[in-house]
Amino acid sequence: MTMYLWLKLLAFGFAFLDTGVFVTGEDNTLSSPGLNSTEKPSVLAPSDPLPARTTAFSLTSISEREYNSSETTPTLSPDNPSTEDFLNSLDNANTLNVTGVTQPPTFPTHADSQAPSAGSDTQTPSSTATPPALTPAPGKNDTSDQSLTSTSPATSIMTASATVPTTPKQSCDEKYKVISVKYRYDYGNNSFIAKLNVSDDVKCENAICKMNEIRNLPACENKNVTISHTSCDPPNKIIELDVPPDPESFYLKTCTEPTKANISICLRLEKKENFTCDEKKITHVLNCANFSSSNKTETYLEPLSPKQNYSCNLKVLYGANEFLNKNETFETDVGSPKAPPNITCKPTSSTEGMITWESPEDYFDNYVFCLLHASEENCTGLGKEKTKPLQNLKPYTKYSVSLKASTMGKVRRDGPAVTCEFDTLPDKPTKVRNLLASRISDNSILVKCDPPSDFKGPSNGSYHLEIKIGDAFVKNESQIICHFSVLYLQYSTKYEFKVR
Structure with a gap:
């Protein structure tokens, strides 16, 4: 009887050891510490001390075994030849399916008469195993088959808690390291609107931002704005706003010489007197027809055609920000016309x-x-x-x-x-001058005169002398000079002389 109890306890130890060694879903040959899987367990003598009870523990589960009290256990002794067969049956029966084993088992001493319950606080779940029915291997005196089985596996779940490392956020200063600002002029309020070129809806700490726009910025103002966002950590980004000049503070003025205005145009970029921005940051480009100039105080366009319109585009930048883009048309002066034909x-x-x-x-x-x-x-x-x-x-x-x-x-x-x-056509000459009649004898008179002041015709004409007595015509004489000698006149008679 003593040998029977010893073998029974030894079988329990092997059975419990089996549940802590093998992994779920694998079939392995039962082994015991200190024994190879091919070795036969040694049979202890009755005088040997009883081995301590071994209870198998695992981090996941231990198979429970049922003990069948109806089985008949034969009496064994070293001299009984069926002992070897029984050991062989143990080797053949030590193949078990163990569920949920993830770590090697631990075995408490005999003093641990009972495994920790499933609801205890220990981190190693366990289950209490019921010894299985142990039947010796068939022998001469055997009347029934004996087998070692594992039934009703109890599964225990281990909950593992792990701390996930948190990646630190990028600083706002680094995230918005490269950010541009575009300015546009609000003519209604006479101020600028700064548009931040960023996809996030950022927050401005020392300015009013709405949809990434900062409004009511005076011309030529320098202002630092700190921006932040929930997606980044301090230090925040500081943006320097360098507001451009008022677009109406710059204009083009013609400087063309009047005498050359028909074939040339001179344009000068002028600014208002109250200009307060940094003039060194001002750059401009002027394009007119096929002419282009950059950053010139005066631009001369020549030669041009008279009385023609020329479109010009002026772009003025303050730093990298364009604040003026204006198109204007300039007309050359009229030129000299051609000569009138057919005069x-x-x-x-x-x-x-x-x-x-x-x-x-x-x-x-x-x-x-x-x-x-x-x-x-x-x-x-x-x-x-x-x-x-x-x-x-x-x-x-x-x-x-x-x-x-x-x-x-x-x-x-x-x-x-x-x-x-x-x-012009000829006309009557003026009167002769200094007409004089003098008597040269008792019946002769000399008539002479000076030429008229204006002949009103050819100067090679003749003088005509007309002689009359009262109203009666006497005679008429002509010669090229005004020198007439009138002879053979009647004595004591009054004559009238007329020269033309």
Whole structure:
């Protein structure tokens, strides 16, 4: 009986050891500390001390075994040949399925008569194992099969708590290290709006931000704004706002010389007197037609065509911020027109004449008409008529006419002149001068005179002498000089002499 109890306790130890060694879902051969899986357990003598009871522990579960009290256990002894068969049956029966084993088992001493309950505070879950039915291997005296089985595995769950390391947030100063600001002018409030080029809806600590816009910024103001966001930690980003000048403080002024205004344009960038921004930060680009200039105080555009419009674009920047982009149109002055074609001059009388012409092909405002006689020149302005009558001219006099079209711009610009000449018709000369009649004998008289002051015709004409007695015509004489000798007159008769 003593040997039977010893073998029974030994079988319990192997069974409990099995549940703490093998992993869920694996079939392994039962082993015991100090024994190889191929070795047979030694049979202790009755005099040997009883081994301490071994209870198997695991971090996850221990299989419970049921003990079948109905099984019959034979009496064994060292001399009984069925002992070897029984040991062999133990080797064959030590294959168990153990569920939920994750760590090697620990075995308490015999003093631990009972494993900790499932509801205890210990970190190693356990279960109480009921010894399985132990049946010796078939022998000569055996009447039934014996087997070691594991049923109703109890699963215990281990809850592991781990601290997840927290990644520190990026600083706002680093996150918004590269951030640009764009300014636009609010003409309604006469102030600037600064737009922060950032995707987050940031918070401004020392300014009012709304949708990443800072409003009501005066021109030329320097202001530091601190921005932050919930996605980043201090230190926060400090942005320096360098507000541009008022766009209306800059304008283009023409500086073209009047005499060259028809073929050139001079533009100068001017600023208001109360300018307070840093002038060193001002840069500008001017583009007009095919001309371009950068950062020049004055820009000359030439050669150009007269009376043409030229579109110019002016961009002014303050640092990297463009605050003025303006388009303007400048017109060159009118040029000189062409000469009037087909001019004609003719006299209509001894004191009148008529001048006619056609209009020039290009633009003109009026005409300049000049009448030249000897060294005298008389010029008058005309409209756009095509004729000019002349009056109060001198008879039998040569006149010269000059006609040119003219434009009135910054200065008057005259086109080339066309000229023509004509002579007025002859007219009656003026009276002879110093007419004198003297008697050279009792019946002879000498008549002589000086030429008239104005012949009003050719100077190679003749003088005519007319002799009358009262109303009666006596005779008529002509010669090229005013020197007449009238002979054979009647005595004591009164004569009348007339020279023309």
